[in-house]
Amino acid sequence: MSRASDRAFEITPEILLRAYAAGIFPMAEDADDPSLFWVEPRERGIIPLDGFHVGKRLARTIRSDQFEVRVDQDFDAVIAGCAAPGPDREKTWISRRIRELYGELFETGHCHTVEVYHDGRLVGGLYGVRLRSAFFGESMFHRERDASKVALAHLVARLKRGGFTLLDTQFVTPHLAQFGAIEVPRRAYKQMLRTAMDLDAEWNVWPAGTVVSGEEVLAALTDPTKP
Numbered sequence: 001m002s003r004a005s006d007r008a009f010e011i012t013p014e015i016l017l018r019a020y021a022a023g024i025f026p027m028a029e030d031a032d033d034p035s036l037f038w039v040e041p042r043e044r045g046i047i048p049l050d051g052f053h054v055g056k057r058l059a060r061t062i063r064s065d066q067f068e069v070r071v072d073q074d075f076d077a078v079i080a081g082c083a084a085p086g087p088d089r090e091k092t093w094i095s096r097r098i099r100e101l102y103g104e105l106f107e108t109g110h111c112h113t114v115e116v117y118h119d120g121r122l123v124g125g126l127y128g129v130r131l132r133s134a135f136f137g138e139s140m141f142h143r144e145r146d147a148s149k150v151a152l153a154h155l156v157a158r159l160k161r162g163g164f165t166l167l168d169t170q171f172v173t174p175h176l177a178q179f180g181a182i183e184v185p186r187r188a189y190k191q192m193l194r195t196a197m198d199l200d201a202e203w204n205v206w207p208a209g210t211v212v213s214g215e216e217v218l219a220a221l222t223d224p225t226k227p
Contacts, residue, residue: 011036013104020131023193025170028095033034036097044189045169048181051180052156052157052221062153062214063144067124069154069217072208075106077115078125082139094139102138105129107116111202112159114151116142120199130203132165134196135159152179157217161205166196167207 011026019025019038026036045128054062060224061067079102083094095194110131116124124147126140133154142148159167184192205211 005102006022011101012223013101013108013110015111016105017129017131020129020134020136021193023190025136026101027093028098030093030095034097035094039170040186041171041182042186044186045176045181045183046189046192047156047167047169047174047176047179047181049156049160049164049167052153053178053180054153054218054221055178058146058149058153059067059218062150062217063089065149065214066118067147068211069150070115070117070209070211071154071158071206072106072112073113073115074122075103075113075127076227077109077122078127079103081122081125081141081143082127084141085192102127102129113153116147116151116154118147119173124151126151128155130201132197133164133199133201134193135181136173137170141153149179153221154217155210156226157212158203158205159201160194162202163199164196164201166192177227206210 016026016209024038024040027039028036042098079094083092083099085092102111106113111127111129113127114125123144124140124142126137126148128135128137137155140148142153156167167180169176171185
C-alpha cells in the first residue's frame with residue numbers, strides 16, 4: 001500500500017476529486033487525527049456490477065420491504081453511523097476532517113448516501129463518492145440485521161440502472177466477498193478507472209426522496225434495462 005501525508009498542503013474537495021480520478025483516496029489514522037494520508041492499494045477491491053451476488057435469504061428480506069430505503073436525505077446521520085463503534089470495529093478512521101470534506105462533496109452532488117430506515121429510524125446505510133461512471137464506496141454501517149446488506153443491494157441496483165461501470169470498495173473484506181467483491185492489481189484497476197472516467201452515468205435513475213421497492217431492486221439487479 002502506498003501512503004503519502006497531506007501535511008505539505010491542504011486537501012480541498014477539488015483535490016479530493018482529482019485524487020479519486022487518479023486512483024488514490026484519503027484516510028486518517030483515527031477519529032482524533034487532524035491529518036490525512038493518501039492510500040493507493042497494490043490490490044484494489046471492487047465489486048463487478050455484473051457479478052453482484054444476492055443470497056436467497058437476503059433476496060427475501062429485500063422483497064419483503066421491511067426496510068424503507070432512500071438516498072441523499074441525511075448525510076450527517078449516515079456518516080455518524082459509519083463512524084460509531086460497532087461489533088466489528090472498536091475505533092474509526094472517520095475523523096472530523098473526513099466528515100467536513102465529504103460533507104462538502106455531498107453539498108456539491110459528488111458524495112451520496114443510501115439510507116435504510118425501519119419504523120422511521122435510521123438503522124443502516126452507506127456513503128461514497130460518484131465521479132463519471134465510477135462509484136467509490138467509503139463506509140457502511142448497520143444497527144439491525146441485514147440493514148447494510150440491503151443498502152448495498154439498493155446501491156448496486158441504482159448503479160446498474162444508471163449505467164455505471166465501476167464500483168470501488170477500496171479493500172475486500174469477508175463481508176464484501178460474499179457479494180462477489182474481488183481484488184484486482186493496481187494496473188488493471190487503473191485501466192478500469194480510465195474507462196469509467198470516459199463515460200457518463202446517471203445517479204438519479206430513481207429520484208432522491210423516492211422509496212424504491214424491493215421488487216424494483218431485484219429486477220434491476222437481474223435486468224438493469226427493465227423499468
